[in-house]
Amino acid sequence: MTIHWCGTGLSAIPGLRRLLDLGHDVAVWNRTPEKAREAVGDLTNNIHTFSIANLGQMLSPKDVVVSMLPGDWHVELAELAIAQGAHFVSSSYIAPDMRALDEKAKAAGVCLINEVGLDPGIDHLMAHALVADYVGSSEFDADNELSFISYCGGIPKTPNPFRYKFSWSPLGVLKALRSPSKSIRDFKERNVAHPWDAISKYEAPLPTPESFEVYPNRDSLPFMAQYEFAENWKVKEFVRGTLRLTGWSDAWSDVFKEVETLEGESGEARLKEMSDTFWVENAYDEGEPDRVVLCVGLKAEKADSTIWHKTYVMDAWGDDRGTAMARLVSYPVSFAIEAAMNGKFAPGVHAAPKDMSLVDKWMGDIGQLAQHLDIVDHTA
Secondary structure, three states: OOEEEEOOOOOOHHHHHHHHHOOOOEEEEEOOHHHHHHHHOOOOOOEEEOOHHHHHHHOOOOOEEEEOOOHHHHHHHHHHHHHHOOEEEEOOOOOHHHHOOHHHHHHHOOEEEOOOEOOOEHHHHHHHHHHHHHHOOOOOOOOOEEEEEEEEEEEEOOOOOOOOOEOOOOHHHHHHOOOOEEEEEOOEEEEEOOHHHOOEEEEEOOOOOEEEEEEEOOEOOHHHHHOOOOOOOEEEEEEEEEEEEOOHHHHOHHHHHHHOOOOHHHHHHHHHHHHHHHHHHHEOOOOOOEEEEEEEEEEEEEOOEEEEEEEEEEEEEOEOOEOHHHHHHHHHHHHHHHHHHOOOOOOEEEOOOOOHHHHHHHHHHHOOOOOEEEEEEOOO
16 A cells, blocks of 8 residues: 655645655655655655656555645546545545545545644644533533634734745745634524624633634534534534734734725735735744644533533644644544544544544544643533
């Protein structure tokens, strides 16, 4: 079985190097092979120029295709994997076109595993663990009122005036500012057009508690079913969102005002211009540590009293192993690859595992990647 790892961008390297260090048979594919050689040439010569045609010629049944390429490549690579009887892994959200491949994957006997990076990925593992813990507790009751939060952010370890730094093109961050979100607040669906319409404060239960700014991200609602919330549960709050340093909304206020006015081709051109400027002014310096904070919490209330409340809290930063973001995105991808090769996933389209034996194992390994990982029991 060969692992065909496609894409050697900044967030891909630690997990790829892990697989090579462990002696797996890995073929590395990149549109610019020279960049791949710079990243992993000390560990392998099995490096190729990426194209669908080239990959298709080398792909065999039971191999694993890994896409660390931009999202518009994922479905095409997944379809190629199905045609060749190979598995597929990516860290990205499951797009509708990917989910539509479920029956084809099952018929081919292969698994298409997605959402196994940081967010989405590690956050899913934490959510599954919390729900299983709560359901197995003596406090569980379908009549309890539940509040779920999941906030994740990549932030500079040393804060700058802009309250944010970029490790790759800022264009994606700028475009995300124009994305609406759906979540639940006070038992009702909450629709927000722009992140700056819903910024609030969140006190992260770190060893030294720290306040951040947070806002809802994307559509949180489908994840209630993914996290196995029963339809009869009373959900008071459910939000998956983004975490930023305190002061971020003030530092970005002029950005918000301008982004809201941009439309059409001229708007896209202006976004690109803004992205280029931000990259010059607020990119990470060589060797400068980044930071990742992830908090996932579940609270149950009865008669206005909190009866069960636990939060996973993770804090990681760049060190001599590389950036925190790269470690926390690519290592879980490498765990998913090994799970696919070992038959731990049934055929079909999947997100991060729900099986608690896998969740526990992966979380134990992830604990070695972060400087702090804990479960805080707020009722203890």
